[in-house]
């Protein structure tokens with residue numbers, strides 16, 4: 381059982397019957413759970429609320445938020461809604477990626493151009509790997525590559541031990 385469970389549902393109450401058991405179990409086992417709703421379902425599945433005189437979208441959302449938050453709280457989970465709309469639900473790819481990024485830290489391993497694990501940050505001066513001299517640039521970006529520094533073009537490239545030793549930049 382994962383230590384952290386994230387449930388993403390289209391509407392604010394979907395998790396109750398779709399994933400309520402999994403959320404309760406994860407929390408019972410010492411994990412944490414977060415429920416994210418894409419929409420409050422303020423139009424398609426809030427029919428009863430719309431029977432009230434003078435009802436507004438904002439009020440339906442407020443009520444739906446309170447209900448979902450209370451239900452999630454009973455299960456030991458937090459709740460938040462992205463409020464992306466209902467009929468139509470406009471899925472915002474950037475926001476979904478933000479959620480994915482904040483919850484799934486990416487373990488990156490630096491690689492040499494040959495595919496081997498990079499163990500050296502080679503200092504490349506005028507296109508040649510150099511092994512001496514002061515480190516005056518600690519990181520390169522596309523903006524600085526090609527910009528002469530004291531007359532030289534200095535950049536850094538991650539290489540495996542063999543290609544660092546051979547000064548082989550793979551081109």
Ligand SMILES: [Zn+2]
Nearest residue numbers: 492494540543
């Ligand atoms: Zn290599």
